Amino acid sequence: MIVTVLGGGNGAHAAVADLTLRGHEVRWWRRAAAFPPGGRLRYRTHDRVGRVTAAMATHDLAAAVEGSGLVLAPVPASAQPDLLAALAPVLAPGQAVAFTPGTFGTWHGSRLRPDAVFLETGTLPYLTRVTAPGEVDIPVTSSRLPVGSIPGAGPAADAAHARFADAYPEAVRVSDGLDAALANWGPVIHPPLIAHNLGAIQTLAERFDIHADGSSPAVLKTTSALDAERLALRAALGLPAPHWPLEDYYLERDTSMYPPDAKARLLASGLWRETVGLDHRYVHEDVRRGLVLNVALARLAGVPAPTGTAILTLLGTALGEDLLDVARVTGELGTGDLDEIRRTARDGAPAPAPAVREG
Template sequence: MARASAGRQRPGDADPHRGPCPVRSPGAPARDGRGDESSAPRQDADPRDADQDRRRDGPRGDAAAAPGRAHQRDPHPPAQILEREDRRAPRDRGDRVNVAVLGASNGGFTTAADLALAGHSVRLWGRTAQALGSLAKDPTIALAAEGRAGSARLARVTTDLAEAVAGAEVVIAAIPATGHDDLAKRLAPHVNERQIILLTPGTLGSCAMARALARAGAMLPFALAETGTLPYLTRKTGPAAVSAPVRAANLPLGVFPASRGKQTFARLADLFPAARPCVDALDAALTNAGPVIHPPLVLLNAGAIDGGRFDVHAAGTTASVRRLIDVVDAERLATRTGWGYPAPHYELATYYEEARAAEGLYGAGAKAKLLASGLWSEILTFDHRYVTEDVAFGLALFESAGRAAGVETPGVSGLLLTFGALLGRELSGRGRALEHLGLGDFSRREIRGFLDQGWESPMWAKVIR
């Protein structure tokens, strides 16, 4: 083992292929006998890509400068690292990426099929053979998606997590946020320092998963990233078929640590051209439309939902529901402003008002496409991710982030209290609330610094306790 110098690496210096040596989290137990499980080469970041502090107008458009950091980086103790190993030459942009997609539900199938049809090498992991179904014999998924359709043949389909992630450059967790902690424990023996882990979406899961990996004694990846919303609005239409009538037109992407955002974004934008760089992971998490739209839809349509199959997006979006959605969204926007995050804020009005749809997460015509598909007429319960994820994780984060920013959130807090009563458990301060992630005793400035520095922050040892 060797020690890094006390001087901090500046943003843009790190590279997932040639970059810093693997870091073990201070205070976390070391794992012995770790081999390098990734043989795939990494690429240098293209200097033409916008950095993490910039927003783009288009997939490869010009970037506009965002406001400066709200803090200066603090000195920190040297990180414990492994000896540097040789790296193979970086690859040219546009080459095939080795991807592991974790999760065999709607999003997992669609992500795997879409990226395979785009020319990437994709392995799909499912927890059980039942979840993978017929793919175990024929690893081919029929995809009908906005902008891409066809039969996608995957490189491998497996229930062996080690097999799925070995050699992967990017590991995509296409699962609800409720599964992140368990997945981190499963991933801990298999992560290497050159990988990027992407959560779609995250709800600040990049920070939570890094914390869980560290507590498990895992080698930390190059970076963890998260999208602010789902890359696709999708449903399975058969055992090996998926339909995605709507694809994200603007996909907010935050990176933890944010100081590694430039290289991480450059790699992930090759997979998701609609990605838009955020300042940090919390910036991305506060663009999430799910906690804004789904809790009001479920709560105010509870009677109809109890009656059986129901499309909350079609029949359930009444004037009263819209009013509550607008209240929650206004509180989200005020919270973003309180934290100093720049536009675009992806107001929910951009989904409901076609005149503004191009500014939104899913672009022009998204609402009409979703309703026309008829795929969201389904049986909902309080075990659905609209509640277990968007309420228990998403709204808990919104409330705590609002409190930290001095923003009152009566709409969000009221929903948490009501759903808490229906579920019979406390929701405030749990899930992805900042205090539940070990960040409750820190100021906004300190948290922003932590999100930038990640496991190189002097706060890291306290956060992972």
């Protein structure tokens, strides 16, 4: 299958390497940044090392997606609006686009191109980092990858999910795009790390490892409370099981999105020591978009979210923003009607009415 990978971050590098190794014809698009010479990547997984070459490496988005069976967008949620504006005009009807993960990017994509199918996952398929130009380390690959779409059902959605499962056989189809968005672990794991450790983050900078030094028992209690609010929101919205509790990962259960030894592989890789600040992806993706979405939906649904509210209050003060303004979310969605949101997630966005010609 032809798979187009969009972007130049950790996830895009990993997808180019992994999907090439899985036997797909991988096209790689970046907006402007240079590719490794010849689109060639050196990769390391937990059990092998080697090199792959993308079938195409191009800055021409139309050429990259033409005839592609699956368009994969492992880009931050904050980059989705600009990407969708460029992508929507060059998609073919019925083409499948997957955000990995999405933070409800399916909603925005489907409103721009209701004749395409937009999918999103509950996590990035990889725990991965680019270690040098043209080099990517992938110590962990997802073992159970929740994926939902808008529309959630129907022949077009079925065909898109089949293509996604061809690329990722570990895919677990969930009911729709909202289901997948509220399976996302990023807005649960990362905001407590930032909120609890902001002093150390700003004072110690690169001397502070947010994952090793910042994941104390108290922080993990906050994480558990935040995940309980996510699960309560899912229940209130009538989303079906599985609900993907985060404790499955910490307790190394085989029902997790990652294999039971994922934490051990992560520690062994030594990749997660990084400098994190208020301009980091954990903030602009998982706080400003992910947690803001979850808490706004909870408030619309009448579901208590004291932990999420407290985190957004603290980080909103630090950022100088009102992260608790529900209109911040309803304005982007174009509605605050939960019934409409659920219906659109299931059935897809309505096609725009044809223009009326005068005379």
